[in-house]
Amino acid sequence: MxxxxxxxxxxxxxxxxxxxxxxxxxxxxxxxxxxxxxxxxxxxxxxxxxxxxxxxxxxxxxxxxxxxxxxxxxxxxxxxxxxxxxxxxxxxxxxxxxxxxxxxxxxxxxxxxxxxxxxxxxxRAEGHHGAARGAASALMITMGTGIGGAVLLDGVVVRGANGMAGEFGHMQVVPDGQACECGRRGCWEQYASGNALVREARALMADLPSVLVEMSDGAPEQVTGPMVTSAAEQGDLVARQAFATVGGWLGVGTANLVAAFDPAVVVVGGGVSAAGDRLLDPARAALERTLVGAEHRVVPPLVAAELGPxxxxxxxxxxxxxxxx
Amino acid sequence: MxxxxxxxxxxxxxxxxxxxxxxxxxxxxxxxxxxxxxxxxxxxxxxxxxxxxxxxxxxxxxxxxxxxxxxxxxxxxxxxxxxxxxxxxxxxxxxxxxxxxxxxxxxxxxxxxxxxxxxxxxxRAEGHHGAARGAASALMITMGTGIGGAVLLDGVVVRGANGMAGEFGHMQVVPDGQACECGRRGCWEQYASGNALVREARALMADLPSVLVEMSDGAPEQVTGPMVTSAAEQGDLVARQAFATVGGWLGVGTANLVAAFDPAVVVVGGGVSAAGDRLLDPARAALERTLVGAEHRVVPPLVAAELGPxxxxxxxxxxxxxxxx
CATH class of the missing domain: 3.30.420.40 (ATPase, nucleotide binding domain)
Structure with a gap:
């Protein structure tokens, strides 16, 4: 070259x-x-x-x-x-x-x-070209294998003293909770991420009928995030419950962040967000329910990223x- | 006038x-x-x-x-x-x-x-005249009856879209936890505040000998935050345990905020912070233990406010x- x-x-x-x-x-x-x-x-x-x-x-x-x-x-x-x-x-x-x-x-x-x-x-991309365009302040929550995040103030990313601001995925939401790859326990991304979605679905499959059994050739360990998304689209109750649970946790953690930052908008991106309202509706309900002073403030819209993967x-x-x- | x-x-x-x-x-x-x-x-x-x-x-x-x-x-x-x-x-x-x-x-x-x-x-006061003087970024955590908070970037308070940024006390740290006066459950200020300190001490008094029994004329409901601080200074184990527990929760919640903001310094003020290192040492230990990537970053100093009440x-x-x- x-x-x-x-x-x-x-x-x-x-x-x-x-x-x-x-x-x-x-x-x-x-x-x-x-x-x-x-x-x-x-x-x-x-x-x-x-x-x-x-x-x-x-x-x-x-x-x-x-x-x-x-x-x-x-x-x-x-x-x-x-x-x-x-x-x-x-x-x-x-x-x-x-x-x-x-x-x-x-x-x-x-x-x-x-x-x-x-x-x-x-x-940055959503701020320039996507769902946070023009917002005075925004939180970006990226749900993939884990959770990433960022804070935008007037379109500029707040990077922090070590360049490590926005590591929302490792905020502890459950004392002594699920073990996390970061070495700690109870991190938010153990409850609201692609990994969490798959874990939930696998656990539910053990007790309930689900198309995921067939999709995974009867091997729960073969279930993937896209399989759960596809099963939910087909109306599978196990897959839908997994989205409801993970979406609820997305809303609880978002409420914590909104209490702290009070952003004008919250943008959810990453692979899991491809599920759209199936993920975001339970998240919005949990945000309204968990956010302090929700009845006395404008609760920020929780919207899907526009630029996708x-x-x-x-x-x-x-x-x-x-x-x- | x-x-x-x-x-x-x-x-x-x-x-x-x-x-x-x-x-x-x-x-x-x-x-x-x-x-x-x-x-x-x-x-x-x-x-x-x-x-x-x-x-x-x-x-x-x-x-x-x-x-x-x-x-x-x-x-x-x-x-x-x-x-x-x-x-x-x-x-x-x-x-x-x-x-x-x-x-x-x-x-x-x-x-x-x-x-x-x-x-x-x-x-603002700590940023102009106190412990956050000159810091590029700072978190202020105010522990009184509850917890208040603020984010300072380059000395300016981040107020948020509703003017409600910094409501750290109502971030949920325990699912279905202690009821909070805000109407929700498991809020951080139920575990790390003057009220939490008193609740801990009262619960421990039921089972353990403590000078607080005498100080409160045998009526646990008469125990106050300043009584717990005074008892801890006298070496009372119940009071010291209450500070260790509340300090630990202070550190866990601080780790969540540091993961999100990555500030250069964290300043703890409010009435409870008068206890100084008795509160801050367990908080520092919990911060080191809970903060993601602590081994790969400069963990921000957790310092007492300088301007007091x-x-x-x-x-x-x-x-x-x-x-x-």
């Missing part, structure tokens, strides 16, 4: 990459936030050597760019990114632990690289573009 | 007032945040006509002013203050529910009046002074 270092270079592209616990999604993103060619890889895991994850990331970027020179690449990672945007310090679902990832990828890709937390990137990628590209323009 | 309306008026004073569930504290505050003559009243309660509370407030202001003309009065109230700073919309421990309090008091006092939440006022009053006077100077 010749590695163009200016967005002015003829035919050069900005690529955004979103890397989570299960997949790597890369895409060419234009200045209006429109996504062009994309590419996808499976995340090799969190117990592998870090270079394997970087290999997957670089391969996805190259496939998306399709031979065009790279003006810049933005990476949205599901983990703690340091305040300088140089390293993933810690990630429950990824192997990095403080390696100088930004520079390492810039060396391999031959172009400037920007790095930030996936939820911060999604929030591409939000992290689009937001990462926004940061990359700010580096090179 | 002649009611001077300019801070330039000869001999005029700015008075700050802090009104909580148990007491009204008024004081003359100079431009450097130094407190002069003060006055105190008992809060008449939360089931009385509102004018009785206003009477107590006006009486405290007049006694503090001691006949000098009022340039301005700032009121820090333990409740939800609307975003315009005109009304207390709702307060678990006070009777106001949306009356135009600011203008009503301005009429009675004959001077400009500023109104804000007590925790916002305390945070006068912080709300001093911060209220800061706002009042900004109106008239």
């Amino acid at each position: 010749s590695g163009g270092t200016s967005s002015e270079a003829a035919g050069s592209v900005v690529v955004g990459v979103d890397i989570g616990g299960t997949k790597v999604l890369a895409g060419v993103v234009d200045p209006d936030g429109q996504v062009g060619r994309t590419a996808r890889r499976t995340t090799p895991g969190r117990r592998v050597v870090t270079s394997r994850v970087e290999d997957a990331l670089v391969a996805a970027v190259r496939e998306a760019a399709d031979g065009r020179p790279l003006a810049g690449v933005g990476v949205a990672a599901a983990g703690f990114v340091d305040s300088a945007g140089e390293r993933v310090m810690f990630a429950p679902h990824l192997p990095w632990q403080g390696q100088p990832l930004r520079d390492l990828l810039a060396g391999r890709l031959g172009c400037p690289v920007a790095l930030d937390n996936d939820a911060n990137c999604s929030a 591409q939000a992290g990628m689009v937001g990462a590209a926004l940061v990359a573009r700010s580096l090179v323009s | 002649s009611g001077g309306t300019s801070s330039e008026a000869a001999g005029s004073v700015v008075v700050g007032v802090d009104i909580g569930g148990t007491k009204v504290l008024a004081g003359v505050v100079d431009p450097d945040g130094q407190v002069g003559r003060t006055a105190r009243r008992t809060t008449p309660g939360r089931r009385v006509v509102t004018s009785r509370v206003e009477d107590a407030l006006v009486a405290a202001v007049r006694e503090a002013a001691d006949g000098r003309p009022l340039a301005g009065v700032g009121v820090a109230a333990a409740g939800f203050v609307d975003s315009a700073g005109e009304r207390v919309m709702f307060a678990p421990h006070l009777p106001w529910q949306g009356q135009p309090l600011r203008d009503l008091l301005a009429g009675r006092l004959g001077c400009p009046v500023a109104l804000d939440n007590d925790a916002n006022c305390s945070a 006068q912080a709300g009053m001093v911060g209220a006077a800061l706002v009042a002074r900004s109106l008239v100077s």
